Amino acid sequence: MKVTASSNHLFQLTHLGAINCYLVREEDGFTLIDTAWPRSQAQAIMREANKLGLPIVRIVLTHAHIDHVGSLDALHVALPHVPVAISEREARLLSGDLSLDPSEPQDKKPGAYPCKTNPTLLLHEGDRIGSLEVVATPGHSPGHVAFLDTRDRSLVAGDAFQTLGGVAVSGTIKPLFPLPALSGWHKGLSLQSAHKLLALQPSLLAVGHGRVLTNPEAEMEHAIHVMEQSLAKEERKQPHVA
Numbered sequence: 001m002k003v004t005a006s007s008n009h010l011f012q013l014t015h016l017g018a019i020n021c022y023l024v025r026e027e028d029g030f031t032l033i034d035t036a037w038p039r040s041q042a043q044a045i046m047r048e049a050n051k052l053g054l055p056i057v058r059i060v061l062t063h064a065h066i067d068h069v070g071s072l073d074a075l076h077v078a079l080p081h082v083p084v085a086i087s088e089r090e091a092r093l094l095s096g097d098l099s100l101d102p103s104e105p106q107d108k109k110p111g112a113y114p115c116k117t118n119p120t121l122l123l124h125e126g127d128r129i130g131s132l133e134v135v136a137t138p139g140h141s142p143g144h145v146a147f148l149d150t151r152d153r154s155l156v157a158g159d160a161f162q163t164l165g166g167v168a169v170s171g172t173i174k175p176l177f178p179l180p181a182l183s184g185w186h187k188g189l190s191l192q193s194a195h196k197l198l199a200l201q202p203s204l205l206a207v208g209h210g211r212v213l214t215n216p217e218a219e220m221e222h223a224i225h226v227m228e229q230s231l232a233k234e235e236r237k238q239p240h241v242a
């Protein structure tokens with residue numbers, strides 16, 4: 001795994017040049033955000049935390065896709081006393097229940113990588129876990145969340161945005177790395193969540209796929225604009241009922 005120090009508190013761990021998870025330094029150890037791909041990555045993540053000199057004391061998850069919860073079960077076996085947190089809505093997907101709530105858009109079934117690990121903490125909008133504030137950002141998946149570090153406004157946004165193959169809101173297909181768009185659930189909600197993240201005025205944007213951006217607002221704005229244009233185009237193509 002490649003390790004990049006993005007700030008005093010934030011370390012990006014990259015698997016195969018494409019899949020990121022993050023170590024956030026707190027007083028008592030690291031919070032691990034997401035767990036990369038299945039199996040072998042658990043040992044690699046623990047090794048990197050060890051090299052950086054602190055234990056992993058919390059695991060928090062942005063959403064239940066394979067490239068974010070892949071090594072969760074292996075990490076939970078290795079670190080059974082470390083609490084695991086995910087949003088309450090996404091916990092259902094993590095357990096393998098792909099059903100949608102009646103209030104949610106029904107156009108597409110969400111995806112998930114079911115895990116055996118039972119989360120110990122169910123997160124909601126505004127909750128604090130260490131220095132991180134939970135920001136509900138549904139769209140890429142129904143219970144997707146981002147984490148805002150209240151110490152320096154760095155934002156770990158999961159797959160709400162990507163920067164690999166170009167900066168994009170989840171749902172905009174980037175030919176060089178189309179995976180996040182293809183695995184995304186609902187574009188309209190993704191766009192709303194992207195607006196919400198931009199309004200937080202983050203100092204740094206860290207995502208599931210691609211490099212970390214500092215002072216990301218202009219690039220986020222541009223990506224939102226591109227997404228708005230493409231949704232407007234899709235809408236014009238819909239047949240109108242007289």
Ligand SMILES: [Zn+2]
Pocket residue numbers: 065067068159180208209
């Ligand atoms: Zn992803």
